[in-house]
Amino acid sequence: MFGVVLALLMIASIIMVSCWDIEEIEDLALISNIAFDVGEFKEYKMTVQILLPEALGGAGKSDGGSGESPVFVINAEGQTAFEANRKLREYLPKRPFYGNTMSAIIGEDLARQGVMPVLNILETDHEFRRSTQLFLATGQGGKVLEAKIRVMANPGDIPMGFVQTLPGISTTVTQNAGDFISQAVGNTMEPVMPVIRVIEADPEIGENPEVRVAGTAAFKKDKLVGFLDEKESGGLLWVLGRVDGVISFQAAKTNESVTIELTRSSSSIEALIDESGNLSVNINIRTEGNLADQTGFADLADPKIRRSIERRLAETIRQEIKSTLNKAQKELKTDVFGFGEVFFRTYPRLWSDTLEPQWDDIYPYIPVNIYVEAHVRRTNLTIEAPVVGGN
Amino acid sequence: MQEKISKGQFSKLVTLIIISTVFLTLPRRLALVAQWDSPISLVLGYGAAWFLGVIVIWLSLKHPNDTFIEYSKKILGPYLGSLFGIMVFLVIMNLNILTIRLAGATYIAAGYTQTPIIVFAGATVLLSVWILKEGIEVLARVAEFFYFPLILSIAILPLTVIDKLSLDNLFPLLAFGLEPVLSGAMLAFSIGIEHVFLVGLLISKIQNLDKKVYHQHLYGVVIGAFIILLMVASTIGVFGVADIQRFYLPPYQLAKVVEIGAFINGIEIILLGIWTIASLLEVTIFLYISVHILSQLIYVSYRDIIVPLAYLFLSMAMAPMDNHQVESEFTIVGQFGILPVALLLVAFLVPAQLFYQWKTKQKLGGDSNKEAK
Numbered sequence: 001m002f003g004v005v006l007a008l009l010m011i012a013s014i015i016m017v018s019c020w021d022i023e024e025i026e027d028l029a030l031i032s033n034i035a036f037d038v039g040e041f042k043e044y045k046m047t048v049q050i051l052l053p054e055a056l057g058g059a060g061k062s063d064g065g066s067g068e069s070p071v072f073v074i075n076a077e078g079q080t081a082f083e084a085n086r087k088l089r090e091y092l093p094k095r096p097f098y099g100n101t102m103s104a105i106i107g108e109d110l111a112r113q114g115v116m117p118v119l120n121i122l123e124t125d126h127e128f129r130r131s132t133q134l135f136l137a138t139g140q141g142g143k144v145l146e147a148k149i150r151v152m153a154n155p156g157d158i159p160m161g162f163v164q165t166l167p168g169i170s171t172t173v174t175q176n177a178g179d180f181i182s183q184a185v186g187n188t189m190e191p192v193m194p195v196i197r198v199i200e201a202d203p204e205i206g207e208n209p210e211v212r213v214a215g216t217a218a219f220k221k222d223k224l225v226g227f228l229d230e231k232e233s234g235g236l237l238w239v240l241g242r243v244d245g246v247i248s249f250q251a252a253k254t255n256e257s258v259t260i261e262l263t264r265s266s267s268s269i270e271a272l273i274d275e276s277g278n279l280s281v282n283i284n285i286r287t288e289g290n291l292a293d294q295t296g297f298a299d300l301a302d303p304k305i306r307r308s309i310e311r312r313l314a315e316t317i318r319q320e321i322k323s324t325l326n327k328a329q330k331e332l333k334t335d336v337f338g339f340g341e342v343f344f345r346t347y348p349r350l351w352s353d354t355l356e357p358q359w360d361d362i363y364p365y366i367p368v369n370i371y372v373e374a375h376v377r378r379t380n381l382t383i384e385a386p387v388v389g390g391n
Numbered sequence: 392m393q394e395k396i397s398k399g400q401f402s403k404l405v406t407l408i409i410i411s412t413v414f415l416t417l418p419r420r421l422a423l424v425a426q427w428d429s430p431i432s433l434v435l436g437y438g439a440a441w442f443l444g445v446i447v448i449w450l451s452l453k454h455p456n457d458t459f460i461e462y463s464k465k466i467l468g469p470y471l472g473s474l475f476g477i478m479v480f481l482v483i484m485n486l487n488i489l490t491i492r493l494a495g496a497t498y499i500a501a502g503y504t505q506t507p508i509i510v511f512a513g514a515t516v517l518l519s520v521w522i523l524k525e526g527i528e529v530l531a532r533v534a535e536f537f538y539f540p541l542i543l544s545i546a547i548l549p550l551t552v553i554d555k556l557s558l559d560n561l562f563p564l565l566a567f568g569l570e571p572v573l574s575g576a577m578l579a580f581s582i583g584i585e586h587v588f589l590v591g592l593l594i595s596k597i598q599n600l601d602k603k604v605y606h607q608h609l610y611g612v613v614i615g616a617f618i619i620l621l622m623v624a625s626t627i628g629v630f631g632v633a634d635i636q637r638f639y640l641p642p643y644q645l646a647k648v649v650e651i652g653a654f655i656n657g658i659e660i661i662l663l664g665i666w667t668i669a670s671l672l673e674v675t676i677f678l679y680i681s682v683h684i685l686s687q688l689i690y691v692s693y694r695d696i697i698v699p700l701a702y703l704f705l706s707m708a709m710a711p712m713d714n715h716q717v718e719s720e721f722t723i724v725g726q727f728g729i730l731p732v733a734l735l736l737v738a739f740l741v742p743a744q745l746f747y748q749w750k751t752k753q754k755l756g757g758d759s760n761k762e763a764k
Contacts, residue, residue, distance in 0.1 A: 007518055020505040099657065126502035129656075130648055178648070182634050345559060348566030 028097035032071060032156030035141030036118040037107035039077035039084075044110070044118055046084035047075035047142030048096060051156050071156050073145045081118040082125075098127040103159035104134055104177065105196060107141035111217065111224035116184060119222070122177040130178025133163050136193040136217035136224065143198045148208040159196075162213045166194065170237050170245040171214045171230040184222040187356055189338035192236070193217045195227060218334050226332040228324060235324030238317055239283055239337045241267035246292060249316040251309055256296025260289040260313055260376060271342040273350075281339050281368045285317060290378040306376055314372040321370050329364045339366060395598045400531035402607035403538045404593065404676070405444075408586045409437075409615025411673035412490055414545055415497070415640050415666060417582060417619060418626040422635040425575025427564055429623050429632075432572050436579020437616040443733055444587045444608055450744055451594035452602070459591030460687045463740065466747040473688055475735065479588055480684040482728045484704065486585065487677035491516060491708035492717045494670035500639055501663055509709055515667075516705045519675035523682065523697050527596055530675060537668050544665050545618055548642065549625035551649045551658070556628040577730070584733050586612070589676055592683050678704070 030051040039045040055070040074091050078084030088096055104122065106115050122128040137144045148155045163174050172194040183191035195215040201208055216228040216236060228236060237243040248259040270282040291309070299305060328336050340359055344351040355362060396404075418429070425432040447459060454462035460479070464472030495512035503511075522530050549556075565572065590608065597604060626641040629648065635641045646659040682700055686693035711717045 007521060020507070020510075021503045126500070130644070131650065178630075178634075182631060185637070186631075186633050341559075345562055348563040352567075 029094040031096050031098050031101050033103045035105040037141050038109045042077040043079050045077045049073050049145040070154050081121045105137050105141035105144045114222045116222040132177045134175045134193050135196040138197050147211040168245045170234050170243045172216050172233045188341035188344050190334040190336050191219045192336050218332050218336050220334045232324040235320040238321050259293040261292035262289040264288040269342045271346045279366050283370045285372045288375045310374050314374040317372045318370050333364050335363050396531040396596050398607045402611040404534050405586050405611025406615040407534050407672050408589050408676050410618050411669050414622045415642050418623045418641040422632050425571045426632045428572045432575025433579045435576035437583040439580045440583025441612040444590050447587050447591045455600050458595050460684050466743045476684050476688050478732050483680045487704050488708045490673050496714050515671050515674050516701050519678050520701045522675050549621050552629050560628050560631045581729050
């Protein structure tokens with residue numbers, strides 16, 4: 001028995017150190033982020049951002065290293081993403097290692113052609129992860145990897161930094177490769193991606209290009225069909241139940257600007273078919289928040305004023321959703337809300353037999369009812385705003 | 392050398408042969424036929440497999456000193472009994488070849504692309520030969536040793552992805568009628584009954600054999616089936632049916648999405664460790680069944696044929712050029728051949744046993760009358 005366990009451990013020790021596949025970390029080029037674009041000479045261009053650990057500084061290097069950039073960006077082209085990856089090695093005497101790759105940036109031109117040929121590698125290859133975050137770049141995706149932001153010592157952390165902070169402002173979505181592929185392959189919901197833009201800088205005065213993430217790219221299957229602006233992205237997030245952050249509006253009675261900090265939100269979508277066979281959708285939103293800021297002097301302890309603000313908040317949310325619905329249903333004609341998914345779960349057989357084959361024709365004309373229940377629970381540390389010249 | 396096992400070891404062997412490599416491969420195969428109804432199909436299929444196991448235990452308790460090949464010969468006659476034994480041998484041989492190939496192919500798919508497949512498959516077969524040379528008692532203790540680590544590691548995996556689980560992905564249930572449920576149940580049954588042949592061979596090796604063996608069998612099946620159910624439900628819950636249908640090994644993908652805090656990820660290597668043990672146990676148990684059946688068919692010591700048979704299986708597993716070829720050549724007999732064998736078992740062995748009992752009773756009755764006179 002002891003011998004068997006010992007033998008198993010010995011065999012495991014051979015297998016687990018990789019046998020023929022053994023690789024030392026010094027022989028690997030650690031890729032932080034990648035970008036895919038349409039190639040000039042071949043079908044696809046792959047740009048990789050390689051981390052230079054020695055430039056980041058280590059123990060005893062409080063200055064952050066030697067002063068050189070901790071990332072290095074190169075690109076190569078190929079008929080497939082995999083071939084482009086192999087071509088990179090003509091310029092790189094190390095093997096690119098994608099086990100720590102955090103995000104993939106897709107160029108706009110490639111997104112309009114269809115992204116699945118390049119995203120496939122994120123699911124098929126054993127090094128990549130489905131949790132790799134996706135961004136759509138307006139223009140060239142590779143340019144984004146050259147951008148720098150002063151507060152980020154390592155430019156390789158920029159995309160993931162945005163992924164962590166974006167949910168707090170609700171002006172765009174976050175999307176990982178696994179969910180994107182599932183939605184693009186399935187027939188019940190269309191995928192989206194956050195939009196990242198390079199802000200051009202003047203190199204003559206030593207500025208680096210910076211980036212901004214706002215707005216949402218809407219896809220039909222794997223092809224980009226259009227964009228939702230910040231407000232419309234907020235509307236989408238309300239429907240998906242993923243909204244967070246703040247919302248501002250004009251209070252009806254006092255006409256002052258009010259900002260509500262949202263603390264809790266949820267949504268549910270109901271698919272309905274009436275006796276005549278007409279389809280409709282109900283969207284139910286429930287949200288709570290605190291009054292974070294106001295420009296006027298209204299007494300918020302007054303229940304009438306507070307109820308009026310709650311009504312106005314509900315109306316603002318409804319309008320945001322309506323404008324998003326209008327854009328997605330009538331203009332882009334893409335079901336980014338997942339209405340198809342709800343019809344499928346509620347009426348599976350009807351969906352498979354009748355609705356799914358005609359969904360593209362049905363979806364733009366489905367009437368949608370929006371019900372919003374909004375509550376303002378607290379006014380943070382004050383009850384009344386300070387009134388200039390008041391008693 | 393000891394050739395007896397305890398009832399507890401028997402139960403653990405039943406659980407491990409049910410989990411074995413199935414926990415990694417079944418979610419996809421089931422999702423392809425039963426889709427959202429996979430959990431229901433699994434329960435039905437494994438329930439039926441348990442019932443078949445009960446029948447085999449009932450038959451075995453009637454012949455406590457014989458394996459099911461030996462008593463098949465007694466109750467069906469030497470020719471039909473041997474024919475039945477040959478059929479079971481062929482089925483298990485095919486399953487073993489599939490498992491040996493899969494044991495190696497999984498490492499290659501997981502990224503060990505430069506290492507020849509024979510290294511992984513050969514190491515697994517070599518170790519299983521060594522275990523079997525030591526006898527069933529050592530196999531039982533190896534199973535006992537790995538039982539808790541294996542079950543806990545597999546059971547913890549769904550807990551680590553609970554934040555990524557969407558209950559919506561598990562529905563709709565029974566939306567497309569009974570056909571997908573029954574097709575899935577048939578598949579689950581064909582995999583679940585692999586344990587029945589082990590049960591048929593092991594009963595005669597159990598110390599202090601009594602009717603408590605029914606309970607031990609039930610525990611073994613329930614724990615094994617529950618772990619598989621957990622894996623099927625969690626992979627569907629996290630990825631959805633459509634994604635699982637595309638994945639080679641869905642639980643491996645599940646391990647890849649585990650992220651605890653910002654620092655624990657990449658735990659798929661642990662799953663590969665579990666796989667190493669699970670595939671070793673499955674290859675060993677299948678090899679044990681094969682050599683025992685063959686030794687009882689051709690009347691030789693099972694220890695003398697372990698090495699040649701293991702070499703034959705390894706060669707057959709390595710001979711095809713690609714995995715698809717292996718699947719197409721060995722799945723038909725291995726996976727789908729098991730169903731007719733199981734049906735034959737119920738349709739022929741049970742009535743034959745009843746007839747045999749009646750005949751023996753008649754004979755004994757006559758003899759005792761004679762003695763009384």
